[in-house]
Amino acid sequence: MLKPIATLALAAAAVPAIATAQATVPVYGFVVKNSYPHDPKAFTQGLFFRDGHLYETTGRNGSSWLRKLDLASGKVLQQKDMPAEVFGEGSTPVGGDILALTWTSQTGYVYDLKTFRLKRSFRYVGEGWGLASDAKQVYMSDGSSFIRILEPKTLKEVRRIQVTHAGRPIAQLNELEMVEGELFSNVWGSDLIIRIDPASGKVKGVINLEGLLPAAQRGTLDPDAVLNGIAWDSKGKRLFVTGKLWPRLYEIELVPQQR
Numbered sequence: 441m442l443k444p445i446a447t448l449a450l451a452a453a454a455v456p457a458i459a460t461a462q463a464t465v466p467v468y469g470f471v472v473k474n475s476y477p478h479d480p481k482a483f484t485q486g487l488f489f490r491d492g493h494l495y496e497t498t499g500r501n502g503s504s505w506l507r508k509l510d511l512a513s514g515k516v517l518q519q520k521d522m523p524a525e526v527f528g529e530g531s532t533p534v535g536g537d538i539l540a541l542t543w544t545s546q547t548g549y550v551y552d553l554k555t556f557r558l559k560r561s562f563r564y565v566g567e568g569w570g571l572a573s574d575a576k577q578v579y580m581s582d583g584s585s586f587i588r589i590l591e592p593k594t595l596k597e598v599r600r601i602q603v604t605h606a607g608r609p610i611a612q613l614n615e616l617e618m619v620e621g622e623l624f625s626n627v628w629g630s631d632l633i634i635r636i637d638p639a640s641g642k643v644k645g646v647i648n649l650e651g652l653l654p655a656a657q658r659g660t661l662d663p664d665a666v667l668n669g670i671a672w673d674s675k676g677k678r679l680f681v682t683g684k685l686w687p688r689l690y691e692i693e694l695v696p697q698q699r
Contacts, residue, residue: 470695494509495509498528499543530580530614531571535592564595569615574618578595581614585609601639614668622644631652666683668683679692
């Protein structure tokens with residue numbers, strides 16, 4: 441994703457549309473169900489839950505990696521470093537593989553889910569931000585209001601949807617996760633997650649995570665230490681969230697807010 445100075449104008453432009461969405465679609469708060477250790481050096485870009493474990497991809501040149509993690513302890517069980525010259529981004533499982541993006545290298549990687557062996561790479565135009573998948577399609581964000589739809593075998597783009605509320609685009613879409621038929625997306629630089637209809641791109645709800653881990657409690661003055669990372673345990677019906685450089689990862693339950 442873009443650095444803070446470069447994104448200030450874009451983020452400011454997105455705020456009115458998000459505020460409008462909050463006023464006219466369901467808004468959710470949260471209750472923390474559990475809290476787990478998270479590596480405070482992990483610049484979280486992609487997060488997902490598979491077969492009892494968390495998987496995470498991180499960013500920044502020289503510290504971009506793919507990891508398999510023990511949820512309870514945060515212990516790294518397996519790690520694959522990405523090339524030092526790339527800035528890692530989002531990731532998602534597809535069958536027996538893990539797909540991972542890079543920010544500006546216009547290159548993605550396909551890793552074996554079990555061994556983390558690099559099987560192949562693939563190309564795309566523009567920036568890579570977030571990834572999610574379901575049984576039929578792969579969804580890719582690039583920091584704009586558009587989500588690209590990729591064919592899961594060839595990873596070729598087949599179409600795009602624009603994420604909107606009341607006809608107004610919502611930009612700065614970052615980390616993605618498919619949750620029971622809805623596409624959840626972090627909005628870069630904010631404490632918000634939006635719920636998206638993946639067929640139409642329309643915003644179906646807003647999750648406000650303000651106060652989950654206040655900036656003063658994040659243990660760093662890095663301005664990039666923002667909310668980012670969504671993982672869904674489809675079997676246990678558990679929702680996990682964290683942030684870049686955060687020392688904690690949270691299991692949360694969504695609570696509808698009174699209007």
